[in-house]
Amino acid sequence: MxxxxxxxxxxxxxxxxxxxxxxxxxxxxxxxxxxxxxxxxxxxxxxxxxxxxxxxxxxxxxxxxxxxxxxxxxxxxxxxxxxxxxxxxxxxxxxxxxxxxxxxxxxxxxxxxxxxxxxxxxxxxxxxxxxxxxxxxxxxxxxxxxxxxGCYPTAVLLALLPLVGAGAISPDRITVNALSGVSGAGRSLKEANLFPEVAEAVHPYGIGRHRHMPEMEQELARAAGRPVTISFTPHLVPMNRGELVTCIVETDRHVNDLRAILAARYADEAFVHLLPPGVAPATRMVRGSNHAVINVFADRVPGRAIVIAAIDNLVxxxxxxxxxxxxxxxxxxxxxxxxxxxxxx
Missing domain, CATH: 3.40.50.720 (NAD(P)-binding Rossmann-like Domain)
Known part of the structure; x- marks a missing residue:
């Protein structure tokens, strides 16, 4: 036994x-x-x-x-x-x-x-x-x-580390907008987390200074080989669990090149999945599981791309x-x- x-x-x-x-x-x-x-x-x-x-x-x-x-x-x-x-x-x-x-x-x-x-x-x-x-x-x-x-760094780093490490995106201008379910704020009694405060509403918090920022910057800096500072704004959304991050990055590569880097890095991973072209990650795809879904899209602004990832924040x-x-x-x-x-x- x-x-x-x-x-x-x-x-x-x-x-x-x-x-x-x-x-x-x-x-x-x-x-x-x-x-x-x-x-x-x-x-x-x-x-x-x-x-x-x-x-x-x-x-x-x-x-x-x-x-x-x-x-x-x-x-x-x-x-x-x-x-x-x-x-x-x-x-x-x-x-x-x-x-x-x-x-x-x-x-x-x-x-x-x-x-x-x-x-x-x-x-x-x-x-x-x-x-x-x-x-x-x-x-x-x-x-x-x-x-x-942390939950936000997990999603952001899975989305961006392969691209930063390959030199495919600029580490100097990364902007992340993140959405998290209320469970991400913990179970302690907080007025801001009461049902009337969070239901039917979305609100940002930790604007300009969230505790997960130095953690993301530490790991992105390791991949980039130099200090990195990001813009990161989290939002609380009225759902129990789930997290979605939208990362705006600057690049001189075609979006297909970015896809190829992510595809190669995660080809053999059990839990991290690059979605088919054009399919947007969503929290419902991963709820209750240890999976992460990622995709990359061209921005209409030249020289930019959009990398999106979704995870269950509790798993x-x-x-x-x-x-x-x-x-x-x-x-x-x-x-x-x-x-x-x-x-x-």
Whole structure:
């Protein structure tokens, strides 16, 4: 019999934590050994998430400090930034997959600037692998700490990294307009996220300064070989999950050349798909799945192109990518536990 890999999910009462549990339940190698939610310790998952009612064997929620980590093989950190690094930095002898922002940025000063405080565990930053899976496969098998990208960076980087890396678009003038479902704002009580505030309306936020910007710029700069600054404007739209990014780029290439670069880069990928010419990516194509869809279009403005990508912000943009990284960290097939097709309608 194959020995199960015992995991702990920290922050299981949030949207990313709950989706991590949903995916882990059907993973053939995972045993969910511990679930934490400090403010809801003692409750069952079904008491706070009704869709887990058919799974009474799930562990009760406990505080993260009360978990016996000696019995855990891997920890998924689904905690807010700062809280995640403060706890995960104390853990030893296990693999860590962190879904917060705490280990994504390589520079502690940049983190402090964008997240409003000194990094709780700066000594861990050099060893953390930035887990955009399709671009991190060489590093993941030996990784002990993987930082899962944010949802917006996942979509933007999948769309643009191959083009920047090939020198096919200018890294100096990239404009991104992004749309995200309300779950991207988290589950905490916020007036701006109440139903009357978000229903039948779309609104931008983080205008000119969103915390995912330095993460995107860090990775685009690595591909470009020089600093990159982008224009990025996210919008909240009245749907539960899903994310779509529209990237306006400058290029001296024909749109067919851009298509060829993306087609070659993603030809053998299980989860990233270049759509047929003229087909616009849409969130309904990927809902509930670990898939990403991309396409590129000519702009009527000469020298510009439009690259569009869609993902599920909670799966490919968070918990699904975390399990994809987990699989490679443990030498498992990359697609294990992630084979479910998108849910539509």
């Amino acid at each position: 194959t020995t199960p890999i015992r995991i702990a999910v920290l922050g299981a009462s949030g949207y990313t934590g709950a989706d991590l549990v949903r995916l882990a339940l059907t993973h053939p190698r995972i045993e969910i050994a511990a679930l934490s939610a400090n403010s809801k310790a003692g409750q069952t998952m079904a008491e706070i998430w009704p869709h887990f009612a058919p799974y009474p064997a799930l562990p009760r929620l406990v505080t993260s400090e009360s978990i016996d980590y000696a019995r855990i093989d891997a920890v998924f950190g689904c905690l807010p930034h700062a809280a995640s690094a403060s706890l995960l930095g104390t853990l030893k002898d296990m693999k860590i997959i962190d879904l917060s922002a705490d280990f994504r940025l390589k520079d502690a000063a940049t983190y402090a600037d964008w997240y409003g405080g000194a990094h709780p565990a700066p000594a861990l930053l050099p060893a953390a692998v930035y887990g955009l899976t399709e671009f991190a496969r060489a590093a993941l098998p030996a990784a002990t700490l993987t930082a899962c990208p 490919k943009g968070s918990s699904g990518q975390a399990i994809q990284n987990f699989n490679l960290m443990f030498g498992l097939p990359e697609t294990m536990g992630l084979e479910q097709a998108p849910l539509f309608p």
